[in-house]
Amino acid sequence: MNVALTPTLLPHIDVQPTPPEALVALQARFGAQLSTAWAVREQHGRDESAFTHVPPPAAVVFAESTQDVADAVRIAAQWRVPVIPFGVGSSLEGQLLAVRGGISLDVSRMNQVLAVHADDLTATVQPGVTRKQLNEAIKHLGLFFPIDPGADASIGGMTATRASGTNAVRYGTMRDNVLALEVVTARGDVIRTGTRARKSSAGYDLTRLFVGSEGTLGIFTAITVRLYPLPEAVSAAVCSFPSVDAAVRTTMAIIQMGVPIARCELLDARTVRAVNAHSKLGLREAPMLLMEFHGSPASVREQAETVQALAHEHGGQDFGWATTPEERTRLWTARHNAYFAAVQSRPGCRCITTDACVPISQLAEQVGAAVAEADAAGLPYFLVGHVGDGNFHMGYLIDPDDDAERARAEALNAALVQRAIDCGGTCTGEHGVGLHKMAFLHAEVGDGALALMRAIKAALDPLGILNPGKVLA
Incomplete structure (x- = not known):
């Protein structure tokens, strides 16, 4: 399907007041497990998305059991109050934001x-x-x-x-x-x-x-x-490349040869630089694959030798190894902190993240186009990817108060997603739709499938109280 996507700038906010009677009923049932304190509500009214200025929920219920969840939903249904499930608040696409008002149902105490x-x-x-x-x-x-x-x-x-x-x-x-x-x-x-x-x-x-x-x-x-x-043997390696394209083409060869690699992560030079500063590492500041191999000692060695040979064919350097658990933990912790490292590289910024996933044969072309467009736009950005399964992320670092920067980043995002959909990929490989990708979902699945999804939603949630305004609205 070839549909011109319209960049998403802000969510549609339509906060409905929560009936006082509903709050009274929740207070009677939950007592100290209910909070209407501003600080608590504000904490539950934001996530890691780039959306700002969305009002917080009217109250937060801290559920401690299945019965608590069931009772909270029954009370909410009685008064047609939206209910937004909340875990740890790490979502990236606005899934937790109270764009229709209502209550946040925090299940973090259900941790057994x-x-x-x-x-x-x-x-x-x-x-x-x-x-x-x-x-x-x-x-x-x-x-x-x-x-x-x-x-x-x-x-x-x-x-x-x-x-x-x-x-x-x-x-x-x-x-x-x-x-x-x-x-x-x-x-x-x-x-x-x-x-x-x-x-x-x-x-x-x-x-x-x-x-x-x-x-x-x-x-x-x-x-x-x-x-x-737990695998008998685990070994992690880093390999630097002369270009992002060389690193991606190495990944494509690894997957197409059927090497059972456990992890294969791409970082561009900007990301490596930010990770070095954030995590006090000394990685070579060039495009890099960060890989991990699982299996028996012999199979791990065979996998590594095969991958190193493929990397050499594309200009990759000799592997740098992290063989002890401590070294591997430090390396992967640094990778996991890449998002925060990049955000800290531009103090006060917010990050608009992309989340496309494409067929492995299309990976080099799609990543290359995204990088070229971002370079031409002049916005600060970083690139990471779970490229072993075709999933990559561009993170555009914007001034949240600069509407022009936000619009430019959203236009880059829309163009990237359109290309991914056109080549048989998806608008989201792992972050979900939330608020940010609703138009992209429509472009990906089409009118008929979206209508069926809405029919399922209506059948299971006829009052529309479960996280309304997300995914399908």
Whole structure:
């Protein structure tokens, strides 16, 4: 589909007042678990997106159990009050903003690992459990949970946005790693989808429907995920290249040859420079691939030798190795902090991030076009990517009070997304739609599919109270 995209500048804000009776009912039920303090509301009314000046929610409910979530939703439904699920606030596309008013339902206190079935390689957790917390709880069993979006996001939020991250090239995304859910519906009912079995042909796949729904169809209260054995051997390497194009073409060759690389991350020279300053590293300030290999010692060695040979064909330097856990942790922590390092390189800025994912054969062309346009526009930017699965991010660093800079960045974003869609890719590989990508979703899926999505939303949330104004509005 070839549709000219209109840049998104600001969300449509239509805050409806919350009926005092609803707040009285919530106060009676939740007592100290309800807050209307400005500081608490403000904290729950912002995320890591570039959107500013959106009013905070009218109140925040701190849920501590499935029953709390169900009761909060029932009260909200009675008064037709919007409900916005909140985990740790790390979303990038405005998913948490109260553009229709209502209450924020904070599930961060629901942070228990409910069960670990090591023999089945599964765990069931509450939505407030973070990925680092889960991995800490299971490492003594020789297991790990591989989905790693960078931020220490909650499992609930990661499920809601269908997150992926640095390990997705080998282990898949949340879509592939969520087996079952406990969900509170828009009526306040509690339902369960899926099982701990590895497969099922029973009925509609409701689990996949809810994964990636961004809080618009239901609120997660328990999530069952796949676990994996810790690899016998792990080795990380960095490799510098003469150009971004050379690094990307090396990645394409790695994937097309079927090398089972675990991580393959691209950083451009600007990003490496920012990471060096932020994390006190001494990496060569040139386009770089940051890679990790998992497996037996022999298979790790074979993978590394194959990849190094491919890198040499494209002008890559000899690998620099991080072989100890401490060295690897430092390197990957620096990569995960690349976003914050780049933002700190322009004090006071906000970042408009892109999130395109394209077929691997199109990666070099799409990244090259994005870089060329950004250079011509003259805006500060950085480039990172989970390029092993075709996902890359341009981050445009703007003065939030400069409308011209914002418009220029949004135009660059729209052009990048249009090219991605035209070549068979998607407007978002992992961040979700939220507020920022609603027009892009329409361009990607078309009128018929969007109408079907709206029909599903209307059937599951007839009052329109679950995170309204996001994804489909």
